[in-house]
Amino acid sequence: MFRELDPLLHSQLRLAVMSLLLSVEKADFTFLKNKTSSTAGNLSVQLDRLAEAGYITIEKSFKGKRPLTTCQVTKKGIKAFEEYVNALKQYIQP
Amino acid sequence: MFRELDPLLHSQLRLAVMSLLLSVEKADFTFLKNKTSSTAGNLSVQLDRLAEAGYITIEKSFKGKRPLTTCQVTKKGIKAFEEYVNALKQYIQP
């Protein structure tokens, strides 16, 4: 009857992150932190989970002397997001 | 940036229950259990939470000799659901 909602995406912060990454293709940690109004700790954990699932890639480099964490959504992530949205529509459509 | 997602509704089972109740206006425990493929225990707990929040009412009676639990969505529940859906759209729209 109701399709499963991917638990990895059915989370406010992870969903917000994915949503942002889908619109911008590439984003750094601070950008995501600002846009989602999350704490750094929470964001760090959730980014790791998304990366572990293969939904995003995380690249660590330096911007000048400062560490820079850049995230990018993968094809797998895009597909998972689309499937999540389709499943969700079952629940919220009138 | 991103609106809060009502944590009471951002739950697969509770959302499915609300979705069903919005379409049928009145439903009994067994109906909801079947349609959502949930366990009785889980459903019992989640119905209580929705009732406690005032999103649904729970009426206990008997059908013949058997207990019958009937649920109905409230105006508050409908409003909360609509707000949840609107907030959610921010996250999932392209």
Next chain:
DNA sequence: ATAATTTGGTTTATAACATAAACTAGTTTA
């Protein structure tokens, strides 16, 4: 008649989760 099974749930225990708090390492500013 009574034992086993089914119905319609509730209560309790547990594992996963989201989140905040505390911490680290280095950089910039006063």
Next chain:
DNA sequence: TAAACTAGTTTATGTTATAAACCAAATTAT
């Protein structure tokens, strides 16, 4: 050179979702 800030990570904690165990009554089988 000390204080404060940047850019995070790790750890601790309170919530949550869920399943497992339980309960009372009704039905069915022996």
